[in-house]
Amino acid sequence: xxxxxxxxxxxxxxxxxxxxxxxxxxxxxxxxxxxxxxxxxxxxxxxxxxxxxxxxxxxxxxxxxxxxxxxxxxxxxxxxxxxxxxxxxxxxxxxxxxxxxxxxxxxxxxxxxxxxxxxxxxxxxxxxxxxxxxxxxxxxxxxxxxxxxxxxxxxxxxxxxxxxxxxxxxxxxxxxxxxxxxxxxxxxxxxxxxxxxxxxxxxxxxxxxxxxxxxxxxxxxxxxxxxxxxxxxxxxxxxxxxxxxxxxxxxxxxxxxxxxxxxxxxxxxxxxxxxxxxxxxxxxxxxxxxxxxxxxxxxxxxxxxxxxxxxxxxxxxxxxxxxxxxxxxxxxxxxxxxxxxxxxxxxxxxxxxxxxxxxxxxxxxxxxxxxxxxxxxxxxxxxxxxxxxxxxxxxxxxxxxx
Amino acid sequence: xxxxxxxxxxxxxxxxxxxxxxxxxxxxxxxxxxxxxxxxxxxxxxxxxxxxxxxxxxxxxxxxxxxxxxxxxxxxxxxxxxxxxxxxxxxxxxxxxxxxxxxxxxxxxxxx
Numbered sequence: 001x002x003x004x005x006x007x008x009x010x011x012x013x014x015x016x017x018x019x020x021x022x023x024x025x026x027x028x029x030x031x032x033x034x035x036x037x038x039x040x041x042x043x044x045x046x047x048x049x050x051x052x053x054x055x056x057x058x059x060x061x062x063x064x065x066x067x068x069x070x071x072x073x074x075x076x077x078x079x080x081x082x083x084x085x086x087x088x089x090x091x092x093x094x095x096x097x098x099x100x101x102x103x104x105x106x107x108x109x110x111x112x113x114x115x116x117x118x119x120x121x122x123x124x125x126x127x128x129x130x131x132x133x134x135x136x137x138x139x140x141x142x143x144x145x146x147x148x149x150x151x152x153x154x155x156x157x158x159x160x161x162x163x164x165x166x167x168x169x170x171x172x173x174x175x176x177x178x179x180x181x182x183x184x185x186x187x188x189x190x191x192x193x194x195x196x197x198x199x200x201x202x203x204x205x206x207x208x209x210x211x212x213x214x215x216x217x218x219x220x221x222x223x224x225x226x227x228x229x230x231x232x233x234x235x236x237x238x239x240x241x242x243x244x245x246x247x248x249x250x251x252x253x254x255x256x257x258x259x260x261x262x263x264x265x266x267x268x269x270x271x272x273x274x275x276x277x278x279x280x281x282x283x284x285x286x287x288x289x290x291x292x293x294x295x296x297x298x299x300x301x302x303x304x305x306x307x308x309x310x311x312x313x314x315x316x317x318x319x320x321x322x323x324x325x326x327x328x329x330x331x332x333x334x335x336x337x338x339x340x341x342x343x344x345x346x347x348x349x350x351x352x353x354x355x356x357x358x359x360x361x362x363x364x365x366x367x368x369x370x371x372x373x374x375x376x377x378x379x380x381x382x383x384x385x386x387x388x389x390x391x392x393x394x395x396x397x398x399x400x401x402x
Numbered sequence: 403x404x405x406x407x408x409x410x411x412x413x414x415x416x417x418x419x420x421x422x423x424x425x426x427x428x429x430x431x432x433x434x435x436x437x438x439x440x441x442x443x444x445x446x447x448x449x450x451x452x453x454x455x456x457x458x459x460x461x462x463x464x465x466x467x468x469x470x471x472x473x474x475x476x477x478x479x480x481x482x483x484x485x486x487x488x489x490x491x492x493x494x495x496x497x498x499x500x501x502x503x504x505x506x507x508x509x510x511x512x513x514x
Binding site for chain 2: 190192193196247250251253255257258261294297298301310
C-alpha cells in the first residue's frame with residue numbers, strides 16, 4: 001500500500017464521478033427546453049443504476065477471473081473478496097478503491113450514448129437499454145482491454161478508455177440513431193439548443209473531471225499520472241482552437257458551442273494516448289480531434305441520420321482517431337511502448353484491430369438489444385408525447401416555470 | 403377611448419417610455435413578443451447546422467388613451483422609436499368600449 005497513491009486515487013475517483021453530472025448539463029443545454037430534464041435524467045440516473053449493477057455482478061464480469069479472454073468470471077459476485085487489501089490490478093491501493101474508480105467509467109459510458117436518442121426515447125426503454133447494454137457490451141469490452149482479456153493481452157494500448165468508452169459508446173450511439181429514426185420535425189423544423197451556457201458549463205466540468213479520468217488511469221500518484229494530466233490539458237485546448245478555426249473557415253463564424261465541442265473532442269482523442277505520448281504528440285492529437293470531429297458533425301448534417309447530440313461525431317470518430325493516433329505517437333520514453341512514428345508499425349495494426357473488433361461487436365449487440373426492446377416494450381415515445389416534450393410526458397415535471 | 407398598440411424595436415423602449423412620460427402619459431403595459439414583417443430574420447449556427455430564425459424579438463406597448471390624446475401620442479412614438487431602418491415596427495389604434503378600475507369600480511375616462 002502507498003498512502004500517496006491511495007490519496008490520489010480517492011480524489012481521481014471523485015473527479016470522474018463529477019463528469020457524469022457534467023455530461024448531464026452538456027447534453028441538457030443542447031436539447032429543446034421541453035426535454036431538458038429527461039435528457040439530464042438519462043445521465044444522472046446512470047449514477048444509480050450502474051452502481052447497483054456494479055456491486056451485484058458488473059465488477060465481476062469486467063474484472064473477475066478471465067474466461068476465455070472474453071469476459072470476467074463470477075468470482076467477484078456481490079464484490080465477494082473485494083476489500084481493503086490490494087487487488088490483482090494494483091499493489092499500492094485497496095482493491096475496493098480500484099473497483100470504485102472503475103465504476104465511474106462504467107457509469108459515464110452508457111450515459112454518453114444517451115445523446116444519440118435524446119428527445120424521443122421512452123424512459124422505460126432507456127432503463128432496459130442501459131442495463132442490457134452495460135451488461136452485454138460494456139462489461140465484456142472493458143474486460144477485453146483492462147480485465148485481462150484478449151485485446152489487452154495482445155498489447156492494445158488504451159490508457160483511459162478510447163476504445164472501451166469512446167469508440168464503444170460512439171458506435172452504440174450510431175446504432176441507436178439509425179434504429180430509433182429521426183426526431184419529429186428533424187430537417188424541417190429548427191431544433192436548436194435551448195441553453196448553450198449550460199452546455200459550456202457542462203463541458204468545463206467534463207474537462208475538469210477528465211484530469212481524474214486520464215491521470216487517475218495511472219492508478220498511482222506517479223510520473224505517468226503527471227504526464228497524462230499535462231497532455232490532457234494540451235489536447236483539450238488544442239481541440240477547442242482547432243474546431244473554431246475549422247468552422248470559422250468553413251462557415252464564417254467561430255461559435256462558443258464549437259469551442260466547447262472541440263475541447264471535448266480533444267479530450268476524447270487524448271484519452272487512449274495519455275500516458276503513452278508526450279506534449280507534442282498531444283498537440284497533434286488535439287488539433288486532429290478538433291478538425292476531424294467538426295467535419296464528422298458537418299457530415300452528419302449531410303448524411304441525414306439524427307444523432308441528436310453528436311455522440312458518433314465526437315466520441316465515435318474522436319475515439320477512433322485517438323486509438324489510431326496512439327499507435328502513431330506512442331513513445332517508449334513515456335509509456336514503455338513505441339508507435340509507428342517511433343519505429344513500431346505493428347502497434348498501429350494492433351490499435352486498428354482493437355478498434356475494428358469493438359466497432360463490429362458493439363454495433364451488432366446494440367442493434368440486437370434495440371430490436372428486442374422495440375418488439376417488447378417499444379423504444380420510442382408516441383408522437384403526442386414527443387411533441388409535448390418528454391419532461392412532461394415521461395416525468396410529469398418541467399425544467400422552467402417561466 | 404382608444405387603445406394604441408405599438409410594436410417597436412426592444413432597444414428603443416426606454417426612449418419611447420421617456421418621451422411618453424414627458425408628455426404626461428402615466429401608464430402602459432408592455433410585453434416581449436416575436437414576429438416578422440418585411441424585416442428578415444437572422445441565421446444561427448449550432449455545430450455546423452444552420453437555422454434561419456424568422457421571428458425577430460420586439461416589444462409591444464399597449465396604452466389606453468382619451469381620444470383627444472391619440473394623435474399626439476402616436477406622433478411621439480413614431481419620433482422616439484424611429485431609426486429609419488426596416489423593422490422599426492408598427493402602430494395600431496383601435497376603439498375601446500369600456501375601461502374599469504378594479505380598485506374603485508370607476509368607469510370610462512376616469513378609470514384611465
